[in-house]
Amino acid sequence: MEFKPTIEDVAKLAKVSIATVSRVINNQGGVRKATEERIVSAINELGYIRSAVARSMKRKETHTIGIIVPDIKNPFFPFVVSGIEQKAREKGYYTILSSTNESPIVEEEIVKIFIERGVDGVIITTANETGDHIKLLHDQGIPIVAIDRAIKNFEVDTVLVDNVNGSYQAVQHLILQGHKKIAIICGPQNTTPGHERFLGYKKALEDYNIPLDDKLVIQGDFMEGSGFHATHELFDLEARPTAIFSSNNLMTIGCMKALVDLDWKLGEEVSFIGFDDVEIATFIKPKLSVVSRPMNTLGEIAVQLLYERMNVKGNLPKRQYLLSPELKIRESCQLNKIKI
Amino acid sequence: MEFKPTIEDVAKLAKVSIATVSRVINNQGGVRKATEERIVSAINELGYIRSAVARSMKRKETHTIGIIVPDIKNPFFPFVVSGIEQKAREKGYYTILSSTNESPIVEEEIVKIFIERGVDGVIITTANETGDHIKLLHDQGIPIVAIDRAIKNFEVDTVLVDNVNGSYQAVQHLILQGHKKIAIICGPQNTTPGHERFLGYKKALEDYNIPLDDKLVIQGDFMEGSGFHATHELFDLEARPTAIFSSNNLMTIGCMKALVDLDWKLGEEVSFIGFDDVEIATFIKPKLSVVSRPMNTLGEIAVQLLYERMNVKGNLPKRQYLLSPELKIRESCQLNKIKI
DNA sequence: GATGTAAATCTAAACGTTTACATTTTTTGA
DNA sequence: TCAAAAAATGTAAACGTTTAGATTTACATC
Numbered sequence: 206m207e208f209k210p211t212i213e214d215v216a217k218l219a220k221v222s223i224a225t226v227s228r229v230i231n232n233q234g235g236v237r238k239a240t241e242e243r244i245v246s247a248i249n250e251l252g253y254i255r256s257a258v259a260r261s262m263k264r265k266e267t268h269t270i271g272i273i274v275p276d277i278k279n280p281f282f283p284f285v286v287s288g289i290e291q292k293a294r295e296k297g298y299y300t301i302l303s304s305t306n307e308s309p310i311v312e313e314e315i316v317k318i319f320i321e322r323g324v325d326g327v328i329i330t331t332a333n334e335t336g337d338h339i340k341l342l343h344d345q346g347i348p349i350v351a352i353d354r355a356i357k358n359f360e361v362d363t364v365l366v367d368n369v370n371g372s373y374q375a376v377q378h379l380i381l382q383g384h385k386k387i388a389i390i391c392g393p394q395n396t397t398p399g400h401e402r403f404l405g406y407k408k409a410l411e412d413y414n415i416p417l418d419d420k421l422v423i424q425g426d427f428m429e430g431s432g433f434h435a436t437h438e439l440f441d442l443e444a445r446p447t448a449i450f451s452s453n454n455l456m457t458i459g460c461m462k463a464l465v466d467l468d469w470k471l472g473e474e475v476s477f478i479g480f481d482d483v484e485i486a487t488f489i490k491p492k493l494s495v496v497s498r499p500m501n502t503l504g505e506i507a508v509q510l511l512y513e514r515m516n517v518k519g520n521l522p523k524r525q526y527l528l529s530p531e532l533k534i535r536e537s538c539q540l541n542k543i544k545i
Numbered sequence: 546m547e548f549k550p551t552i553e554d555v556a557k558l559a560k561v562s563i564a565t566v567s568r569v570i571n572n573q574g575g576v577r578k579a580t581e582e583r584i585v586s587a588i589n590e591l592g593y594i595r596s597a598v599a600r601s602m603k604r605k606e607t608h609t610i611g612i613i614v615p616d617i618k619n620p621f622f623p624f625v626v627s628g629i630e631q632k633a634r635e636k637g638y639y640t641i642l643s644s645t646n647e648s649p650i651v652e653e654e655i656v657k658i659f660i661e662r663g664v665d666g667v668i669i670t671t672a673n674e675t676g677d678h679i680k681l682l683h684d685q686g687i688p689i690v691a692i693d694r695a696i697k698n699f700e701v702d703t704v705l706v707d708n709v710n711g712s713y714q715a716v717q718h719l720i721l722q723g724h725k726k727i728a729i730i731c732g733p734q735n736t737t738p739g740h741e742r743f744l745g746y747k748k749a750l751e752d753y754n755i756p757l758d759d760k761l762v763i764q765g766d767f768m769e770g771s772g773f774h775a776t777h778e779l780f781d782l783e784a785r786p787t788a789i790f791s792s793n794n795l796m797t798i799g800c801m802k803a804l805v806d807l808d809w810k811l812g813e814e815v816s817f818i819g820f821d822d823v824e825i826a827t828f829i830k831p832k833l834s835v836v837s838r839p840m841n842t843l844g845e846i847a848v849q850l851l852y853e854r855m856n857v858k859g860n861l862p863k864r865q866y867l868l869s870p871e872l873k874i875r876e877s878c879q880l881n882k883i884k885i
Numbered sequence: 886g887a888t889g890t891a892a893a894t895c896t897a898a899a900c901g902t903t904t905a906c907a908t909t910t911t912t913t914g915a
Numbered sequence: 916t917c918a919a920a921a922a923a924t925g926t927a928a929a930c931g932t933t934t935a936g937a938t939t940t941a942c943a944t945c
Binding site: 561562563564575576577580 | 892894895896897899901902
């Protein structure tokens with residue numbers, strides 16, 4: 206069946222005009238019952254499938270959403286993407302996905318191609334929060350929703366996680382357990398999540414009158430390796446921290462590996478909370494306490510916002526969601542035994 | 546800049562016909578240097594981006610690859626997808642991704658939409674290996690590459706992992722450590738991976754003259770929960786196994802959670818090997834030994850095969866790759882201390 | 886300067902839909 | 916039974932490209 210029937214073939218077989226066929230396949234009504242039946246059976250007989258390309262051509266919309274993530278291998282994103290994909294499909298949209306490896310250059314190329322392909326909207330976690338390299342999208346009037354990372358230089362709908370609040374909760378919890386020497390493994394300070402999670406840490410310390418000790422603030426890059434090294438660094442300190450707060454999932458993993466290597470006893474010698482839930486959290490011993498982000502919801506809301514913007518003609522104001530992460534207390538932080 | 550310039554606008558501005566502009570944007574040569582320059586600057590001035598939709602319409606190809614996976618949240622797939630996506634982009638193709646939640650019904654819908662959208666090829670890990678629900682693709686002459694799971698009822702290029710070999714290696718390793726009571730947590734026997742991994746297990750036992758004990762063969766469904774329950778079941782056995790082989794990553798995770806719950810000491814009281822590497826493997830204590838699949842490579846080869854089939858006019862024979870997994874010995878299987 | 890040839894450029898027809906508008910058919914109500 | 920109104924159907928243009936084939940231009944040769 207190499208032959209691909211077109212709407213014209215259907216029309217011919219059903220002895221009607223292509224306009225009528227079009228009306229039937231689009232459920233527009235205004236077609237006599239008998240005619241419709243004739244058309245439907247012609248469609249079935251020929252195995253006709255309408256060409257979305259031709260349709261897009263005329264309609265000037267592709268029902269395609271472009272997704273840009275910095276690293277699909279980071280377990281956070283598949284969950285977000287899954288939320289997006291599911292919700293989008295419900296609404297009749299499909300997604301084209303690209304991962305930039307955190308490169309703004311790649312990101313710019315992808316944006317170009319997305320425009321070429323006529324995506325109706327884009328959901329992006331950008332590799333460069335200024336957003337200059339994405340300006341093109343904005344100029345074309347293509348709706349954008351920024352997810353997890355904000356875009357600074359122009360206005361777009363945004364779905365963020367309240368990072369400050371999340372890390373505040375985590376650090377506060379550690380403080381209430383009696384810890385004073387609390388270390389943080391930071392993400393890059395030029396990214397919103399990296400910076401904000403540090404701010405939450407700082408604020409918690411301030412609120413409880415604990416001076417910030419620079420030695421306990423280690424810069425990482427959100428990658429596993431840096432979590433690993435940071436932990437080693439902390440271990441080597443004269444005044445070792447009694448608790449560690451890690452700013453993301455990958456660094457948490459690196460940190461765990463280091464703890465095992467160093468035989469630094471989790472929960473006993475050092476308490477721990479990580480930002481982001483990780484697979485391992487619940488079967489490592491002791492189970493890891495974490496700040497968990499609502500990944501699926503994040504994706505779903507992004508689709509909702511984008512959907513509205515794609516389908517409402519008038520101007521919508523910029524909308525911004527700030528989702529609260531949830532502190533999941535498990536077993537990795539104990540009362541500090543070291544007397545003050 | 547709400548106005549979207551077309552090739553015609555460019556032509557007008559450069560004072561040439563649209564045919565010449567087309568030749569320039571497609572690098573087809575045969576255009577005088579001066580003319581080309583005039584066209585290029587017209588393109589830049591207008592910010593012209595050619596419409597891939599119109600192009601696809603004429604060319605009858607979209608340079609789009611459809612990817613269908615059963616569950617994007619299973620950490621195995623993001624790695625495969627990442628391999629696909631990267632390689633595809635190199636070759637000028639983009640990917641549209643859908644996750645079926647292991648539902649053949651959803652899968653069929655997706656296939657339909659992929660056809661509607663005119664994908665040039667499909668890479669699929671199917672939810673139903675008979676492949677009947679995908680027949681439509683095949684009928685349309687759209688190239689398919691099956692990845693990780695075979696398709697039975699018609700011929701397609703296939704990239705598989707040598708499951709039999711992988712589980713054989715794992716079980717053999719356990720046997721050589723002196724284990725005789727080796728349990729397996731199986732995947733569904735109606736899936737290729739599920740069945741083959743069981744076959745490898747069986748074969749290893751046979752080769753070493755160890756009788757197969759039905760009580761030690763637990764059926765799971767490749768989901769975390771079943772790994773958890775299976776482990777409980779094994780623990781409750783009168784004759785507890787001294788080693789467990791888990792057939793996939795998610796069940797491994799379930800199993801680990803159960804071990805913690807039951808306080809069944811990994812490595813000491815029970816040795817363990819899992820199919821598929823998991824994030825946790827290296828910082829759980831003892832570190833997990835696993836059979837690891839080359840996920841990235843899997844995706845890359847799939848793209849290569851698909852690419853050839855999409856761009857070669859003649860008939861290619863069915864090709865089948867069988868990638869060997871790698872046994873990564875870490876610490877979770879110890880010499881069996883229980884004397885024989 | 887005329888001629889022939891090669892190179893550059895143009896014209897116009899597709900590709901498969903949707904849709905405004907025109908036309909035909911059916912229904913309604915006197 | 917007929918005209919008017921409503922419903923169904925048809926006609927044809929458009930969407931933005933690519934491309935075969937026609938036409939023009941440039942260049943070399945004599």
